[in-house]
Amino acid sequence: MNIQPVVPITLDADWNVISRTILPVMLKQDDLFPGAGSQSGLRDTTQGFYFSPNRTVNGFTWGVGPIFLLPTGTDELLGAEKWGAGPTGVLVWQGGGWSLGILANHIWSFAGDADRTDFDQTYLQPFIAYTTPQAWTFTLQSESTYDWKTGGWLVPINFMVAKIVKLGEQPVSIVGGVRYWADSPDTGPHGFGARLGMTFLFPAR
8 A cells, every 4th residue: 555645835936846755555465485474564665856847838847856765664574674866757748638748766775774685776657647527537557667786677557547526525536447567577466456546635725
C-alpha cells in the first residue's frame, strides 16, 4: 500500500514547488527467499520536489528538482538501508480532455550500511489519460525501473479507471485498474495484478 501526498506550495507569483512523497507500507511479505519468513511494516520513503512555473505554454507544464530516498524501512528486508539522491522531472501536456506526459528520476545511493549493496536506478513513468465531461478518467501508463547495477528492468503496464465523487462535501477520486508485468527479473513479479486507490482532493479556495 502506498501513502502518497502531493502538495503544491506557492513560492511567488511565477513559481510553485510541488512536494511529492511516496511512503510504501508492506502489509505482508512472505518467503522473499528460503528461510526469510514474513515481514510487514514501512518500506523506504521517496521524497521529490518539483519547481514549476505557474503559467502553461501551449498546454505544456513542467517541473524539475531533487529527489531523495530515505531509509525508513522498519525491517532489513523491507528497505535498502541506504540514503539516496538524484534529479527528477516531469513534463505534461493537457488539452481537450487529454493529458500526456512523463515523470522521470534517477537515484544513486551515497551513504548508509556499508554491508548493503549500493543502488543506481532510473525510474520512468510515461502516461496518457483522457477525462470525460462526467469526470471519468481512463489512464494507460507504466512505472518502469532500470537497475544499472544488474542491467535488469521492472516494467509494469497499468490501465486504470478513475471517477471523482463527493463523500459529503469532500471530493474524492476513486481508482481501480489492472496491471501486467511486461518485463521483470526471474525473481521479480510476473503476470497480472490489480490496483485500487483513493485520493482526497483539497482544491485551493
